[in-house]
Amino acid sequence: MILSRMAKPHGALTRFATIRGSRRSGPGNLITGLLAVLSLAAIVHILVVLTIPQNATHSAYSNAARFGPDRAFNLLPDVVPGAEPLPGLDPAMKHALCRYQLDDGPVLFTASIPVPFWSMGLFNTRGDTIYSVNNRTAGSETLSMLVLTTEQLSILRENPPENLDDLIVIETENTEGFALLRAFVPHPSEAGQIGRALHAASCGLLR
């Protein structure tokens, strides 16, 4: 009698414990846990992808400072294996890069490059294209382009320079950016001359 009374609650207690145990780690709990992991993973994934642009230490804009002073076209070294100045450049081209800040005033780009093909792209700090032009769409042999903010444009309209009609005027809200000028080198013997033409391209203030 005593033995059975002692045994009985004990057996029931283990049963109770197994019920509670199954509640804690049953298939339902496993699914809840997996859902928690997956939703957390999705949030982390989205956060990582969205914050990479802010945390990238070597953006094209910051890399551009290596090549020389701002507001001047700096000739990039030739695109050769193992020493590419920037990733993804065409080895058949010569490149010049100019970094600018519109807070110092509008930027006037002028270039005259004697090659069958040249092009220029304007990019913001994120590396997005703002504007691009090549020697056919520029409309003339020489490039003359003015980049300014909306406020600077309204100030400029009050007292327009004489050659405003000849300029390509680009209005942008990106106050910082860079321009990459690409010039095709038809033959290596012309590289020096093209390099000088790129170096002579200006990325200065409007006078």
Add this chain to the structure above:
Amino acid sequence: MTAPLKQFGEADWYETDLPPILRPQRPRPLRALAILVLVLFSGALIGISSAYFIIERERPLMAVKIGPWETYPDAGTADADPYSVAIYTRGAKIPLASGEGVELIARTDSAGNKLLPMCRYRIHGQTPTARLWTLTATNSSGRLVETLPGRSDLTSRQLLREPDGSFEITASTTPQPGNWLPLAAAPFTTEGLLFNLRLYDAPVSTGSALKGVTMPAIDLVDCL
């Protein structure tokens, strides 16, 4: 034996009428903490590693495929998806803007097999209309590699063509007759191969006319 005990209510004193969800639970702080840490850790791990693998693959998502050639018309513009933005800013890549040209990348041959630097490929056919184009061979991360003649590109201006305007290029480590696109001089230590076709001032870059244009085919000839 049990019947009288049950009558007295002494054997089921521990059995409650409450449904399991409402029963008081013994707090198990260590176990709860362990589960929480596990969930947080594995969630963060999966999230970060999946983002890393997608970004590290360096292939923007919205690709337009023409045969073996791929291009990303939105990458490097304000309309780019967040993955392309992350890939381009992280790699400090400067895209070829739409007013400059269009860049097409081939990672596979026309049969769909991955390009290998130790193989010989025949690239033949025609390209979309462009004022100028260049074909460059790089490794799988888009970097130039050392080749025997020192160049790793061909341009449309130095190309030998058939009377109908089509061309045939042989991409190989060793010199080839005709149009030779040199591949890596040390193909067995080079990681991967891809062909970059850059069409400059091409009408296809300034519109959505990319679908349905003729692109050169890439055929495997043989391997070392």
